[in-house]
Amino acid sequence: MYEANDDEGIGLLDIAVPMVQHLRLLIAGPLVVGLLALGLSFLITPTFTAKTVFMPPAQQQSSAAAALGSLGALAGGLGSLAGIKNMSDQYVGLMQSTTVADRIIERFKLMEVYDVEYRQDARKQLANNVRIGVGKKDGLISVEVDDHDPQRAAEMANQHVVELRALSSGLAISEAQQRRAFFEEQLQQVRGSLTRAQQALEGSGINPGALKIEPQAAAEGYVALRAEATATEVRLQAMRRSLADNAPEVQQALAKLSALRGQLARLEANTSQQGGDANYVSKYREFKYQEALFDIMAKQYELARVDESREGTLIQVVDPATPPERKSAPKKGLIAVATTFITFLLLAGFVVVRHFWRRSAADPDKAEKLMQLRAALHRS
Numbered sequence: 141m142y143e144a145n146d147d148e149g150i151g152l153l154d155i156a157v158p159m160v161q162h163l164r165l166l167i168a169g170p171l172v173v174g175l176l177a178l179g180l181s182f183l184i185t186p187t188f189t190a191k192t193v194f195m196p197p198a199q200q201q202s203s204a205a206a207a208l209g210s211l212g213a214l215a216g217g218l219g220s221l222a223g224i225k226n227m228s229d230q231y232v233g234l235m236q237s238t239t240v241a242d243r244i245i246e247r248f249k250l251m252e253v254y255d256v257e258y259r260q261d262a263r264k265q266l267a268n269n270v271r272i273g274v275g276k277k278d279g280l281i282s283v284e285v286d287d288h289d290p291q292r293a294a295e296m297a298n299q300h301v302v303e304l305r306a307l308s309s310g311l312a313i314s315e316a317q318q319r320r321a322f323f324e325e326q327l328q329q330v331r332g333s334l335t336r337a338q339q340a341l342e343g344s345g346i347n348p349g350a351l352k353i354e355p356q357a358a359a360e361g362y363v364a365l366r367a368e369a370t371a372t373e374v375r376l377q378a379m380r381r382s383l384a385d386n387a388p389e390v391q392q393a394l395a396k397l398s399a400l401r402g403q404l405a406r407l408e409a410n411t412s413q414q415g416g417d418a419n420y421v422s423k424y425r426e427f428k429y430q431e432a433l434f435d436i437m438a439k440q441y442e443l444a445r446v447d448e449s450r451e452g453t454l455i456q457v458v459d460p461a462t463p464p465e466r467k468s469a470p471k472k473g474l475i476a477v478a479t480t481f482i483t484f485l486l487l488a489g490f491v492v493v494r495h496f497w498r499r500s501a502a503d504p505d506k507a508e509k510l511m512q513l514r515a516a517l518h519r520s
Contacts, residue, residue, distance in 0.1 A: 158495035159488060169487050174480030181475045186467035190293035191284045193459040194301055196231050228274040228281055231304060231455075235272055235283065238263065240303045248296060270300070280458060290463040297461035305455055322444075327437045334430040340423050366429050367436075369400040 159166060234240065241263045245251060254265045269286040283300045287293035376393045384390070 154496075155492055158491050161495075162487075162491045166484060166487055166491065170480040170483040173483040174476045177479035178472055178476035181470050181472040184470045185288050187286050187288060187469040188290040188293050188464045188466075189284055189286050189468035190290065190297045190461040190464055191282060191459070192297040192301060192457065192461035193280050193282045194455055194457045195280055196228050197454045197456075228279055231281060231308070232272050232274060234307055235300050235304050236267070236270075237307070239307060240300065241266055243303050244296060244299055247299060248292060253292075270296075272300075283461075285461070286468065290465075294461040294463045298457075301455060301457060308455075324441055327434070327441050330430060330434045330437050334427075334434045337423070337427040337430045340426070365400065365403055367432060369397065369404060370433070372397045372400060 242259070245259065245262050245266060250266060251257075251259065251262045254262055256262050256265065271284040272281065274281050283297050285293045285297040285300075287296065372393060376390065376397060
């Protein structure tokens, strides 16, 4: 009879012997359990997966770049404000938002379908049943939905695209939409400033003929200098959103802004020394500055609107979801194989452990320790 030498530890033969002795159990047991799991898998409600694939709208930047070019230094700041690193990831985030989830829950009455009492439980169940991803090579966005009803699965997948269109139409998501929103806000501010500058100029007591006496070249030079200073300020604000104050780009912009403000201060000081017409000159320059700024903002706003209307939210569906013909779960074969393998591992472990337990019990030295272990277990 085989006897293991305890001093040599546990070897392969020590494990193989009890497994061979119980070979029938290790073969028949897993097979029976696997067949039982296969039979029970037929009782599980089947799950169907519907999939839709769509292409997000492409960014239209050719006309935007041409429009921003007329702003000079201001173009860099607006480019930073409007740039989007990855539009596809943003659309995925919108479809995974609470707003879209609640709309789909209400449309398909998923609280009743999932048999849950609270909406947050329905959201969690919906999130578990929906998978949204972006293709690494083609950039297409896919939406997969699992449901026990194939028709509902297809409708829910397609509804994600519908809700995305509705949500994105009210948000400034694309580059053109962000530019339109930016210039719309700036245009409103500049319009109010222009109105106040015009009223101040009219209240200065200078008749329309005096406007022709003002040196136009000097006024235009002051306006251009001030506009450049404003553009540099906007660009500096955009830089500070992503760069530290000690960054070379920020320091360079600060130096340029300081120089421009110094030139403006000298021009304004000269104006204040001109005597009685100083008040009129300053108001006239303010009016011309606001007028030039309003023309720039109005032009950019109109171009942004054109780009937005052309770009829109053209979410093009490549493959609309259709009711799947085959179920995606449960995978009966995989369940049977996995159950058989796990049962074999458990039975093999049980047989080996029981073998060493009995062998230890037969050893007088270890028997006493086992009795102490049993007593400790009973007390616990």
